[in-house]
Amino acid sequence: MTDLTKLTLVESVKHVKEKKCSAEELVDAYVKRIEKSDKLNCFNTKDLENAVSKAKKIDTNKKLDKALVGAPIAVKDLFCTKGLKTTASSKILSNFIPTYESTVTEKLWNEDAILIGKLNSDEFAMGSSNETSSFGNVLNPYRLNNENLVPGGSSGGCASAVAADLTSATVGTDTGGSIRQPAAFTGIVGLKPTYGRCSRWGIVAFASSLDQAGPMTKDVKDAALMLDVISGYDEKDSTSANKPKSSFLNSIKSNIKGLKVGVPKEYRVDNMPKEVDDLWQEGIKILKDNGAIIKDISLPHTKYALPTYYIIAPAEASSNLARYDGVRYGFRAEGKDLTEMYENTRSKGFGAEVKRRIMIGTYVLSSGYYDAYYLKAQKVRNLIKVDFDNAYKDVDVILTPTTPTPAFKFGENTDDPIAMYLNDIFTVTANLAGLPAISLPIKYNKDGLPLALQLFGKSFDEQTLLNTAYSIEQQVNFKSQVKDWWM
Amino acid sequence: MSDKEFNYYISGETGKWEVVIGLEVHAQVSSNAKLFSTSATKFGSEPNSQVSLIDAAMPGMLPVINKFCVEQAVRTGLGLKAKINLLSVFDRKNYFYADLPQGYQISQFKHPIVGEGEVILDMPYGTKKIGIERLHLEQDAGKSLHDQDPTKTFIDLNRSGVALMEIVSKPDLRSPEEVAEYIKKLRSIMRYLGTCDGNMEEGSLRADVNVSVRKIGSKDFGTRCEIKNVNSIKFMQQAIQFEAKRQVDLLEEGKKIDQETRLFDTKKNETRQMRSKEDAHDYRYFPDPDLPPLKFDQSFVDEIKQKLPELPDDKKERLIKDYKLSSYEAGVLISDKDTSDYFEDIAKNSDVKLAINWVIGDLFAALNKIGKSIKESPISSKNLAKLIDLIKNNTISGRIAKEVFELMINDNRDPKVIVEEKGLIQESNVGELEKIIEKVLKDNTDKVAEYKSGKDKLFGFFVGSVIKESKGKANPALVNDILKKKLS
Numbered sequence: 013m014t015d016l017t018k019l020t021l022v023e024s025v026k027h028v029k030e031k032k033c034s035a036e037e038l039v040d041a042y043v044k045r046i047e048k049s050d051k052l053n054c055f056n057t058k059d060l061e062n063a064v065s066k067a068k069k070i071d072t073n074k075k076l077d078k079a080l081v082g083a084p085i086a087v088k089d090l091f092c093t094k095g096l097k098t099t100a101s102s103k104i105l106s107n108f109i110p111t112y113e114s115t116v117t118e119k120l121w122n123e124d125a126i127l128i129g130k131l132n133s134d135e136f137a138m139g140s141s142n143e144t145s146s147f148g149n150v151l152n153p154y155r156l157n158n159e160n161l162v163p164g165g166s167s168g169g170c171a172s173a174v175a176a177d178l179t180s181a182t183v184g185t186d187t188g189g190s191i192r193q194p195a196a197f198t199g200i201v202g203l204k205p206t207y208g209r210c211s212r213w214g215i216v217a218f219a220s221s222l223d224q225a226g227p228m229t230k231d232v233k234d235a236a237l238m239l240d241v242i243s244g245y246d247e248k249d250s251t252s253a254n255k256p257k258s259s260f261l262n263s264i265k266s267n268i269k270g271l272k273v274g275v276p277k278e279y280r281v282d283n284m285p286k287e288v289d290d291l292w293q294e295g296i297k298i299l300k301d302n303g304a305i306i307k308d309i310s311l312p313h314t315k316y317a318l319p320t321y322y323i324i325a326p327a328e329a330s331s332n333l334a335r336y337d338g339v340r341y342g343f344r345a346e347g348k349d350l351t352e353m354y355e356n357t358r359s360k361g362f363g364a365e366v367k368r369r370i371m372i373g374t375y376v377l378s379s380g381y382y383d384a385y386y387l388k389a390q391k392v393r394n395l396i397k398v399d400f401d402n403a404y405k406d407v408d409v410i411l412t413p414t415t416p417t418p419a420f421k422f423g424e425n426t427d428d429p430i431a432m433y434l435n436d437i438f439t440v441t442a443n444l445a446g447l448p449a450i451s452l453p454i455k456y457n458k459d460g461l462p463l464a465l466q467l468f469g470k471s472f473d474e475q476t477l478l479n480t481a482y483s484i485e486q487q488v489n490f491k492s493q494v495k496d497w498w499m
Numbered sequence: 500m501s502d503k504e505f506n507y508y509i510s511g512e513t514g515k516w517e518v519v520i521g522l523e524v525h526a527q528v529s530s531n532a533k534l535f536s537t538s539a540t541k542f543g544s545e546p547n548s549q550v551s552l553i554d555a556a557m558p559g560m561l562p563v564i565n566k567f568c569v570e571q572a573v574r575t576g577l578g579l580k581a582k583i584n585l586l587s588v589f590d591r592k593n594y595f596y597a598d599l600p601q602g603y604q605i606s607q608f609k610h611p612i613v614g615e616g617e618v619i620l621d622m623p624y625g626t627k628k629i630g631i632e633r634l635h636l637e638q639d640a641g642k643s644l645h646d647q648d649p650t651k652t653f654i655d656l657n658r659s660g661v662a663l664m665e666i667v668s669k670p671d672l673r674s675p676e677e678v679a680e681y682i683k684k685l686r687s688i689m690r691y692l693g694t695c696d697g698n699m700e701e702g703s704l705r706a707d708v709n710v711s712v713r714k715i716g717s718k719d720f721g722t723r724c725e726i727k728n729v730n731s732i733k734f735m736q737q738a739i740q741f742e743a744k745r746q747v748d749l750l751e752e753g754k755k756i757d758q759e760t761r762l763f764d765t766k767k768n769e770t771r772q773m774r775s776k777e778d779a780h781d782y783r784y785f786p787d788p789d790l791p792p793l794k795f796d797q798s799f800v801d802e803i804k805q806k807l808p809e810l811p812d813d814k815k816e817r818l819i820k821d822y823k824l825s826s827y828e829a830g831v832l833i834s835d836k837d838t839s840d841y842f843e844d845i846a847k848n849s850d851v852k853l854a855i856n857w858v859i860g861d862l863f864a865a866l867n868k869i870g871k872s873i874k875e876s877p878i879s880s881k882n883l884a885k886l887i888d889l890i891k892n893n894t895i896s897g898r899i900a901k902e903v904f905e906l907m908i909n910d911n912r913d914p915k916v917i918v919e920e921k922g923l924i925q926e927s928n929v930g931e932l933e934k935i936i937e938k939v940l941k942d943n944t945d946k947v948a949e950y951k952s953g954k955d956k957l958f959g960f961f962v963g964s965v966i967k968e969s970k971g972k973a974n975p976a977l978v979n980d981i982l983k984k985k986l987s
Binding site for chain 2: 105213247386
């Protein structure tokens with residue numbers, strides 16, 4: 013019998029729809045794997061028993077016609093799930109059980125997907141290696157000479173879970189690269205949609221103007237299917253966009269003849285490893301072979317993107333995280349008065365990276381510094397948007413590497429926040445400009461680690477992005493080389 | 500008379516000081532739902548019974564603007580003859596407090612929904628224009644209850660997220676009296692518009708009072724102190740009096756005023772420091788990334804403008820013109836929309852002079868006595884109109900009318916019914932009156948003689964006796980006429 017966990021999401025759903033397997037069988041296959049995979053530490057919370065009973069119930073349905081019928085899906089532990097602990101991988105929310113369901117996950121369950129658990133991440137999605145989680149490191153299913161590697165972050169648990177076949181697909185969140193960078197590190201597809209494409213309602217907020225939920229999947233078609241389900245206008249989110257949409261999956265095509273692809277020179281950074289540069293050239297060649305027209309473009313403000321991001325994101329975070337004060341829910345450490353209770357709660361409840369960002373954010377918004385930091389960053393952010401607007405007059409998509417390096421070892425960057433922040437150098441621009449971007453695995457390097465390319469699309473043109481990625485995917489024929497060493 | 504001229508100055512050792520006052524009024528928007536959530540806003544409900552996930556700032560919750568509150572702010576702006584900003588921005592004002600669930604208040608800092616406007620005051624020394632600096636929308640905080648438990652503070656979030664309009668005046672006010680008039684006028688405008696019930700006891704209207712002093716003739720402003728959250732006109736006046744005096748005393752001692760936030764102790768009738776400038780919060784305002792800028796077009800404003808009710812100033816002018824009222828009478832009526840509505844109900848079809856006298860005379864006195872507003876008046880405008888008609892057509896005398904009025908206060912009965920039941924219809928039959936008069940003159944032959952010998956003042960005695968003999972029913976005008984003839 014085929015190993016059901018090796019199927020893509022599209023295939024899994026087809027299996028259930030065509031009764032090649034029952035939803036219960038599908039869920040069981042994942043449950044068995046999950047139970048043998050604790051070592052990877054992907055899950056903050058498992059919900060396996062409920063998943064099995066939901067699957068049984070779905071199997072009794074007369075019609076098995078929902079878009080995700082029977083698909084077992086674990087989600088990043090940033091999505092509020094009704095009745096199931098939602099921690100944001102933090103201590104301060106370690107005991108928090110929402111009474112409500114996020115819009116994005118609600119849409120999954122409405123299509124008969126089955127929740128199997130909540131996935132580990134960096135604390136409040138702040139990190140690029142999943143090392144800031146208060147529930148411990150997540151291991152990358154790929155290793156370097158038998159040494160463990162980070163899965164990337166912040167959606168590290170999501171990335172490892174998809175790569176290790178512990179979930180048929182997942183949703184992560186991407187504020188500066190938190191979907192794409194871990195996707196790149198684990199050889200999976202990660203799509204950050206256009207800002208406003210998916211509702212933020214019910215997602216623990218990190219930086220409101222940058223946060224966007226998106227699919228992390230085994231292949232491009234799965235990403236299209238997931239985006240079909242999770243996107244859409246939500247009146248509960250004032251920043252969600254009311255855009256008409258057709259099915260991304262049904263419209264997907266690999267013919268990209270005449271597509272204009274931009275290659276921005278500013279992304280050729282100093283000290284970029286040769287393997288990454290070669291990868292980029294390879295991507296250019298594939299696109300050319302597929303009939304695309306390659307154009308050199310300039311995004312002149314790219315070098316300011318990272319500092320801009322590290323002002324705006326912490327500024328918003330410092331305010332968004334003020335609600336975790338020990339008063340109404342979550343962790344509380346008592347004190348002799350209100351101020352001391354706040355101090356105790358927040359010093360003990362938040363980890364070092366979160367505190368660092370709250371402090372940076374508080375600083376850049378402070379009176380006397382606001383103009384020099386926050387306001388200036390907003391202006392630069394706008395210039396970065398204008399860069400893309402100008403580029404998109406000539407091109408349809410933009411091709412870059414996703415990350416400057418493949419997955420790295422634990423502790424490699426933890427002493428140097430700036431080095432860690434450099435992981436986001438190619439990804440943050442999409443968030444600052446609100447644009448869609450996808451990371452796509454291309455090949456393995458000489459050490460057997462996945463390498464990935466990134467495509468940026470025009471605002472609300474995820475279709476072209478998916479088509480381009482699909483066209484590359486068919487050429488490169490990237491196959492998982494995960495070896496189940498942890499079992 | 501001295502009150503015809505402005506004369507509120509603080510006399511110090513070194514001369515007279517002028518008091519400069521500006522108000523930041525917080526007016527709760529009349530709306531069934533909160534500014535960014537659909538929770539109810541009813542006053543006095545069970546604690547924490549009107550709290551949505553958004554109001555409690557649960558993780559992942561997002562604000563969605565309540566369109567009705569936006570309309571209310573625009574309506575108020577139009578009532579203040581102010582500039583309406585088609586684009587405004589919501590900012591976060593960040594600070595920690597137990598009854599502020601989000602850890603920030605959503606407010607409007609740099610780009611308010613309403614810009615400059617004005618309020619006209621009727622002072623004894625003439626009209627005075629008070630400038631409005633701006634009006635912006637913001638959320639209210641919850642309430643900390645410190646008196647429920649010896650060691651704990653309880654939090655009630657019913658008020659959390661309720662829409663407020665902060666109306667900031669220019670520093671144009673110069674006395675506690677002007678402040679009182681300003682608050683009353685502002686409240687009256689908002690009540691006419693239906694945008695704020697102005698109920699100060701329930702906290703729907705409260706103000707931060709900025710006070711500074713300067714020597715008469717000086718053009719520069721002194722250093723101001725802000726007295727936070729004063730919730731009655733009386734307290735505002737007391738606080739200003741105390742604070743102005745305090746500042747004058749300090750300055751005359753050669754000390755300087757520290758810009759600071761103070762609070763008014765209503766029991767001790769004094770202001771005291773709440774926090775100094777050094778302790779002032781750094782609110783770290785920045786545009787709320789959860790809310791796009793608030794944009795609407797002129798047609799949205801025009802539509803509201805078209806449906807605007809008549810406002811106090813316009814109404815006053817019209818009352819003077821249509822009913823030939825004095826400025827004072829019209830002023831009294833329009834200060835409260837319910838009063839002027841009540842008056843107009845009567846005056847439309849009945850005698851205007853009687854209507855104004857009865858409303859601002861007997862009715863006001865009676866309501867005052869029983870502590871009710873005109874809206875709760877036990878006598879309906881319809882029945883008071885009937886009473887006035889009975890006087891006008893000579894069915895009853897003014898004196899009887901007062902008796903009937905007293906009865907109506909108790910049960911709001913139709914005055915016609917009361918008059919008929921009690922047989923109070925005025926006696927205007929000359930024959931009947933002559934009979935009574937004959938009797939009175941016969942009983943008082945001595946007084947008649949005195950009158951005839953020149954003691955004219957006794958005429959009143961005869962009239963009174965006749966009225967009394969008729970049990971008040973005799974038509975006084977006829978009695979006069981007949982008596983004059985009989986005694987001549």
